[in-house]
Amino acid sequence: MILLMRSLGHSVLNFLTAIGKIGFFTLRAVFHSFTPPFYPNLILKQMIEIGFYSLPVVALTAIFSGMVIALQSSSGFSLGGEKAIANVVVWGITRELGPVLAGLMVTGRIGASIAAEIGTMRVSEQIDALETLSTNPFKFLIGPRLIAGVIMLPLLVIVADIIGIMGGFIIATFDLGFSPDSYIRNTWASFEFIGFISGIVKAAVFGFIIALMGTYHGYYAKGGSQGVGLATTNAVVSASILLLLFNFILTAIFFA
């Protein structure tokens, strides 16, 4: 019994320590993102890495999701389907699937690579070298990734929204035989500003979470290649879970 209590207490303490460590890391990271010196070249490089190179995966995910929603809802709404399908596609994509799927894809692509890159820099003493060369790793490595994540994820989600809705349009017109112009009219009628904005806000938060978890786990990587592997796994898992948790919280704030 005492053993059980002890191990329980131990894990609670570990959990609280981790929360504190992440909290402190977050404050430092945000503080250094907003104080000079800034590295515009590095921010731009990360924006291209996170935003531009993620376009193909995000676009593919979005188009198939849009198509699936249209197919699934067509079997659900047998009467007056045309309007309902356009509505479900627009709402589903802009509110949920656009940001969440783009976020999860970018977590796999970018969260992992950030953790691996910074983790390798940590275990090969490159981060120590930065400090001895009068460079703050929070400004040089972490800040640019956070800024790029917060800026680029919303842009990716706008692209995902457009392509996802287009996926629905393709199924509705080619497969279900709806007339293109009335489908587009219904799509416009279903579009609601708050749903779109909630998706963009979610995307910015997700971008922050992905970059934060990648940099955090990379920064505290230990040991050799195994440590980097562990950091990468932890970055992806923790970012995915946090992303879904914050998706729920933000949905509750916007719509409940």
Added chain:
Amino acid sequence: MNTIIPESKISLRNLNKSFGNKIILNNINLTIQKGESIAIIGESGTGKSVLLKCIIGLVQPDSGSLSIDGKEISMMTHKERTMLNSRFGVLFQGGALFDSLTIWENISFGLLQEKKLNKKNAKEKAIQIMSEVELDASVSNSYPSELSGGMQKRVALARAIATEPEILVFDEPTTGLDPITSNVINDLIIKSVRVLGATAISVSHDISSVKKIADSVAMLHEGRFVWQGSADKIEKSQNDYVTNFINGVSNNQSLPSSRP
């Protein structure tokens, strides 16, 4: 230990550091004179790297005093500490070159960060330093992964001396190199220290390298110094730890700590 205080460059007094329950540095005392080249030797895991990291400010000691030029480090502001960093040049064990940057960008990194030079002059300066460490200018646009281990060490040395630091720190400079390359690196280290008139601290377990590059030697064992003396006396030392270390004999637990 009878040193004249004003001349000492780096002074450690009763320095302690532990990680969890494990004591790494146990009441360390060490004085390094200006212009001196000291080597810290000892088995792996005796705290040499932690001691180096305390001196260059990457690890905070738990207690004790660490002063540079008579200024206590723990009393410094963050800004003073950052300023102090630029007076150090560090050659890391694995080189720690930035693999996303080219060779010349690596070498001039410190210069560009401190905004001492613009980009064009920085490249010229980098190429000039490359010739000092006998590197061909043709590799200036290569990336570190394209160079051999020995060349990477030269680049790392070039980066360490680029800002003309007052204190040079070498963490196992010849580990993993063949004897010929080791000798070249040793010679380059001696040359750089002399040219800059710098104070040098090396950590090594390569005795031939130590004898070459250092004036004095301090041996660390289980977190404390067990022997200190000049480098040319190391082989005549009667200290069991030192003789065992030189001969590659493991120290068993009951060994007495004799001092010369």
